[in-house]
Amino acid sequence: MTDIPNTTQAPSATHPHPLVEMKNISISFGGIHAVDDASVDLYPGEVVALLGHNGAGKSTLIKVLSGAYRRDEGDILINGEPAEIRNPRDAKKFGIETIYQTLAVADNVDAAANLYLGRELRTKWGTLDDVAMEASTREVMGRLNPNFRRFKEPVKALSGGQRQSVAIARAILFDARILIMDEPTAALGPQETAQVGDLIKQLKREGIGIFLISHDIHDVFDLADRVFVMKNGKVVGHARTGDVTKDEVLGMIILGKVPPGAVPGPGAMKVA
């Protein structure tokens, strides 16, 4: 069993429990260990990047948290309490929302309709309360993306970054406390990527914990408070971004080599 040594000074000083602890998670598909004894944690207002090459097991690990996959082994704790997450509905109950690269937005309707899709507000006469839905959409979107003005347009007319902010606003409206973003900028240009970065900083200020998954360190290093690196289903190690360089993290991703500023995990390269 591997426990995560507590190297986080700032968040752990103010929060007695991590928002999320995934401990010794394993999951296989037909004999292939997609995730093998992986442990990660996340504090409120923290951005934790999950890095690793294609096929390292990042999405699979996070799908255990979002309820898309059932783990074979390991424990999940939310706010220090054991959490049984059997399906996406369970995950939502714990305030866990996932934003996938392939955004689940409805293209032909506007931002408000997207935010309230499947949980529309109604007037006392049973008709759709468009006024209330648009007002709260403007409130939430205004917090996330103050420059957004395109409330009356179908979402398909928006830029990638703007669509991303609609998807995030929808999660916020669901009272997300834990946001999982799987390759959120993979399909975006540099300007839109910067916009998503601004959104993430705003979510941090609201105390939301964010798992940011990427196979490109350059997209996430500056945004992340800590990084966890996975390789062949195992956690190579984790570190505060202030304690390691980008090159050192690349060494973890490529070689499994853990630098002095990082904490080794079960997947660390063994030094002879």
Ligand SMILES: Nc1ncnc2c1ncn2[C@@H]1O[C@H](COP(=O)(O)OP(=O)(O)OP(=O)(O)O)[C@@H](O)[C@H]1O
């Ligand atoms: N549903 C599944 N059935 C069988 N194998 C799977 C399934 N999901 C994932 N795998 C395997 O598990 C391993 C980890 O995949 P995963 O998608 O978690 O990687 P990743 O780190 O997210 O990679 P990427 O950067 O490409 O998104 C891979 O070998 C993959 O083929």
Ligand SMILES: [Mg+2]
């Ligand atoms: Mg993936």
